[in-house]
Amino acid sequence: MTSPRPAARATKPLIALLTGAALLTGCASDGQPTTGQSQDSATVGWTYTDDSDQTVTLESRPTRIAAFTDYAIGLFSYGIEPVAVFGRQDVASDPRLADYDLSGATIVGNSYGEIDLEALAGAEPDLIVTGIYPVDRGGTISLEEPYYALADMEQQQQLAKIAPIVVIKVGGSGADVIESLNSLATALGADQAAINAAKANYDAAAADLTAAAEESDLELTMLYGSADGIWVVKPADEPTTELYTSLGLRFTDLNPDGDFYWDVYSWENAAQMMTGDVLLIFNEGYQAEDFKAQPTFASHPALVAGQTYTWADAAFDYNSQTAQFEYLAEILRQSAKVTS
Amino acid sequence: MLRLGPATPATRRRQPAVAAGLAGLALTGALIASLALGSNLISPAAVIAALFDQAVDPGAVVWGSRVPRTILGLMAGFALGAAGAVMQGQTRNPLADPGIFGVSAGASLAVVLGIRLAGTTSMLATLWFALAGALVATAVVFAVAALGRDLSSPVPLAIAGTAVSTLLAAITSFIVLTDQATLAAYRIWVIGSLSGRTLNGVGVALVCAGLGLAFAAAGARSLNSLALGTELARGLGESLLKTRLVGLAAITLMTAAAVAVAGPIGFVGLTAPHIARSGAGSDHRWLVWVSGIAGATVLLTCDVAGRLMGGNGEVPVGVVLSVIGGVAFIMIVRRVRVAAL
Numbered sequence: 261m262t263s264p265r266p267a268a269r270a271t272k273p274l275i276a277l278l279t280g281a282a283l284l285t286g287c288a289s290d291g292q293p294t295t296g297q298s299q300d301s302a303t304v305g306w307t308y309t310d311d312s313d314q315t316v317t318l319e320s321r322p323t324r325i326a327a328f329t330d331y332a333i334g335l336f337s338y339g340i341e342p343v344a345v346f347g348r349q350d351v352a353s354d355p356r357l358a359d360y361d362l363s364g365a366t367i368v369g370n371s372y373g374e375i376d377l378e379a380l381a382g383a384e385p386d387l388i389v390t391g392i393y394p395v396d397r398g399g400t401i402s403l404e405e406p407y408y409a410l411a412d413m414e415q416q417q418q419l420a421k422i423a424p425i426v427v428i429k430v431g432g433s434g435a436d437v438i439e440s441l442n443s444l445a446t447a448l449g450a451d452q453a454a455i456n457a458a459k460a461n462y463d464a465a466a467a468d469l470t471a472a473a474e475e476s477d478l479e480l481t482m483l484y485g486s487a488d489g490i491w492v493v494k495p496a497d498e499p500t501t502e503l504y505t506s507l508g509l510r511f512t513d514l515n516p517d518g519d520f521y522w523d524v525y526s527w528e529n530a531a532q533m534m535t536g537d538v539l540l541i542f543n544e545g546y547q548a549e550d551f552k553a554q555p556t557f558a559s560h561p562a563l564v565a566g567q568t569y570t571w572a573d574a575a576f577d578y579n580s581q582t583a584q585f586e587y588l589a590e591i592l593r594q595s596a597k598v599t600s
Numbered sequence: 601m602l603r604l605g606p607a608t609p610a611t612r613r614r615q616p617a618v619a620a621g622l623a624g625l626a627l628t629g630a631l632i633a634s635l636a637l638g639s640n641l642i643s644p645a646a647v648i649a650a651l652f653d654q655a656v657d658p659g660a661v662v663w664g665s666r667v668p669r670t671i672l673g674l675m676a677g678f679a680l681g682a683a684g685a686v687m688q689g690q691t692r693n694p695l696a697d698p699g700i701f702g703v704s705a706g707a708s709l710a711v712v713l714g715i716r717l718a719g720t721t722s723m724l725a726t727l728w729f730a731l732a733g734a735l736v737a738t739a740v741v742f743a744v745a746a747l748g749r750d751l752s753s754p755v756p757l758a759i760a761g762t763a764v765s766t767l768l769a770a771i772t773s774f775i776v777l778t779d780q781a782t783l784a785a786y787r788i789w790v791i792g793s794l795s796g797r798t799l800n801g802v803g804v805a806l807v808c809a810g811l812g813l814a815f816a817a818a819g820a821r822s823l824n825s826l827a828l829g830t831e832l833a834r835g836l837g838e839s840l841l842k843t844r845l846v847g848l849a850a851i852t853l854m855t856a857a858a859v860a861v862a863g864p865i866g867f868v869g870l871t872a873p874h875i876a877r878s879g880a881g882s883d884h885r886w887l888v889w890v891s892g893i894a895g896a897t898v899l900l901t902c903d904v905a906g907r908l909m910g911g912n913g914e915v916p917v918g919v920v921l922s923v924i925g926g927v928a929f930i931m932i933v934r935r936v937r938v939a940a941l
Contacts, residue, residue, distance in 0.1 A: 348780050349779070349780050349781075350778075350779075370778065371777060371778055371779070371780060372780060374777070486784075486785070486788045486796070487723065487788055487789070487793060487795055487796035487797070488788055488793060488795050488796065488913075488914065488916060489795065489796070489913055489914065523912065524910070524911075524912060524913030525912050525913065526638075526639040526640070526795065526907070526910065526912065526913050526914040527664075527665050527795060527796050528638045528639045528640035528659075528661050528665050528666075528907075528914075529639055529640050529912050529913075530659070531640075531658075531659035531661075532912070543781075544780070544781040544784055544785075545781075545784065545785070549722070550722055553722065553723070553798065553800075554664070554796060554798075555660040555663065555664025555665070555798065556659055556660045556661060556664040556665050558660075559659075559660070
């Protein structure tokens with residue numbers, strides 16, 4: 261299902277013609293005047309300013325959406341069914357999408373940066389949704405770099421010719437990321453009642469998680485392991501852990517300053533980060549058995565106590581995060597304090 | 601005859617025993633450094649105490665990390681250095697790398713298949729997969745080359761090796777590009793590192809390397825004849841096919857053992873023979889051993905350097921070698937006057 265380059269090139273003029281309006285607005289970065297006009301006249305249609313401060317203006321509200329899996333999940337959960345989905349892993353077998361009906365969506369990419377342009381164009385999207393990650397703790401985003409899930413700027417330009425792209429910024433406050441997805445979904449016509457219902461569940465699960473955190477008073481370590489050593493997530497730099505911290509959870513945070521996002525420990529230095537009562541091990545890389553096989557880490561109290569859980573990042577929508585809250589609350593309630 | 605640098609009388613007359621002694625001293629230094637230094641800055645006194653009493657080993661750093669990686673570095677470096685000497689002697693090409701017969705590509709594909717199909721990233725499984733892949737790939741390369749007529753020349757083997765390696769690398773790329781988790785695990789393995797290794801299952805790699813070294817030692821005299829050219833070697837009564845087979849076995853077994861424990865580490869097999877030749881001359885009866893010692897010294901020294909560069913983390917030895925090895929490679933290319941093929 262790869263797109264042969266010459267064929268993709270041949271369809272380019274046609275696509276450009278079909279989506280002429282999209283092409284023009286895709287380049288517009290200063291959308292303030294347009295926004296004003298759209299509020300005055302109902303016929304002008306739809307504008308949206310995304311997290312990178314770029315405004316997309318379309319003649320009418322986009323109904324055919326292409327989205328990266330993480331955001332497609334959020335849109336699905338609010339009743340918006342994308343017509344094209346691309347992922348960083350096999351989309352059809354992605355467990356996070358198991359609850360949703362993918363029959364109306366064309367899968368146009370199954371690994372990072374691999375997008376079948378012809379298939380994407382064939383799905384005739386009005387709008388493409390993907391993400392952008394900040395490059396530092398201050399939340400700086402770089403528009404010189406390709407958006408998340410895209411291979412390079414050339415591919416990004418090809419995508420922009422098919423349909424305008426909007427991005428969700430995944431950084432800083434986790435609540436803000438959810439808010440951003442919600443506002444996009446609302447702008448795309450999501451049913452407000454569905455969002456409100458999801459929020460009610462989310463708030464209830466959040467309150468329960470806070471209660472579980474208070475009862476247990478445990479420290480959690482979110483980590484990734486490989487032969488080269490251990491990578492520990494810095495809770496303030498990752499929006500999910502920031503969100504859970506705001507709800508009262510305590511994550512290993514030995515070095516809040518310094519490097520962005522991860523702290524790296526060689527196996528020789530593994531003893532430095534043995535402060536957690538529970539290990540949340542990323543589903544990629546080393547698993548509990550592999551960690552136990554490392555002599556310098558085998559004595560970790562949480563590892564010895566068997567308090568290790570697989571962790572997979574979830575999408576930023578109320579439903580996905582509600583499930584994470586419930587998982588975390590369960591972990592906290594069945595774990596004991598093993599460090600002093 | 602393969603000649604490095606200006607052919608002055610001094611470079612022709614070597615004292616291999618002296619060179620071997622000096623190389624041995626350097627290796628001893630590298631071994632001590634590898635035990636004493638690391639990303640965790642424990643004192644030399646604590647290291648010595650832990651070496652004699654495992655109970656006082658701070659965080660299992662000495663016995664859990666430094667001892668295994670020192671042993672593995674010694675083995676992998678020695679194997680790569682000696683394999684490089686045999687490889688360059690066999691091909692009479694001073695720029696030949698022991699990976700050329702498909703060993704690295706075969707090991708890589710097998711490791712990737714192991715991760716993708718069996719979901720295993722454990723060191724022990726990876727070692728077995730790499731070893732099996734390396735040996736199978738070399739057998740395929742040899743079979744392809746044997747389809748041709750003339751195995752007395754290294755060229756068909758090198759061409760078959762390059763062709764098979766390219767095919768295997770393409771399959772490897774296909775697999776890792778379709779699966780993010782496999783790519784992540786493969787990327788870590790393919791750089792080449794001694795980090796996170798234990799001595800579990802290393803016996804098989806050691807046996808492999810030992811067998812290879814035995815072949816290399818047995819074939820050293822033939823390599824000296826070969827250095828005079830295939831015609832002269834034949835005239836001296838060498839069976840070229842036998843020489844090739846012994847050489848191929850030596851190169852494959854030693855390189856496979858090294859790749860299995862440390863990943864496809866580059867540049868050691870290329871540079872160690874040059875270091876050895878500059879001191880020990882070109883008598884392969886000495887060169888194979890001194891190259892091995894030089895290879896182990898280079899690998900351990902670069903590993904120690906990588907440990908000291910990454911703060912709390914480490915820089916994998918494969919990365920250090922790529923940087924230093926790149927410079928060394930250019931120096932070699934510039935020094936070599938006659939790349940006698």
